[in-house]
Amino acid sequence: MNGIPEKLKQAGLKVTLPRIRILEILGQNAGQHANAEEIYRLLLQRGEEIGVATIYRVLTQCEQAGLIHRLQFENDRAMFEPACDSHHDHLVCARCGQVEEFYDEVIESRQQEIAGRAGFDIAEHSMVLYGLCPRCRQQAPKGDG
Amino acid sequence: MNGIPEKLKQAGLKVTLPRIRILEILGQNAGQHANAEEIYRLLLQRGEEIGVATIYRVLTQCEQAGLIHRLQFENDRAMFEPACDSHHDHLVCARCGQVEEFYDEVIESRQQEIAGRAGFDIAEHSMVLYGLCPRCRQQAPKGDG
């Protein structure tokens, strides 16, 4: 019930090799949040050459089908993560690009409250904290110039 | 003391007509958060034809000088707002594009706490709530389909 082919079928998408491979990559890179080019290169390394056009199309379709999420950090290229059950926001290392997920109920409810006060009906939100991850903090002391 | 020429001088930028006009537009559009193309068109309407290249360069320089802020909503083009003293986040209407600002201390401190727990040293963050503004909610009842 967890197989990629099954998910594709349930989403009404034909089960094709590119789609399977791309979802595999995203699943294995779950913590990595890959972008289209990274997916392309990872597939190449495995001997699967899939055109970028196909990668973009598959990603867009899978996003619309709810199988994956598209993340837009700053002005960078879009990143993708496998859809998981629970909503979460992101911490992004400004140096190495590492992405961490977090969820905070207090923030979530404050957001609703703020929106309600402004008369807005919130459909979604994006919250990204940019900074240095623990590893990069060591390598880049505060007195860096 | 509040004049645009003075601000430019203080920022170490030459006082040129394009820079003055662009900052004027942004100041008058304070609530509007214009993007480069909108600025171009607004200037045209006033009879000032300033090339987009210049607009982008001026916006970038003024951003670096701290006179304005660059906002990146979703995957849209960048928007700009005049720099104000205080940090704030944004509510964006998904239909009409209206932008509202808000600030919430609870969220701000939670963010620091979350980052700290993950070992991250946060330099900045972006938080945008997308939904329907009061006006658009009326025009788009929930049963819309």
Place this chain on the structure above:
DNA sequence: CTTAATGCAAACCGTTTGCATAGAT
């Protein structure tokens, strides 16, 4: 067999850049 997916390359679109000219100090 029919209809949709893929690959390629060209198009797109917001943004940036090189270079000659115009302008600020």
Place this chain on the structure above:
DNA sequence: ATCTATGCAAACGGTTTGCATTAAG
């Protein structure tokens, strides 16, 4: 007079699209 800003148009980079080919159901 010097040095930077501007305008133009071409380049750029990520993403999308048209069309012929290939593959899934």
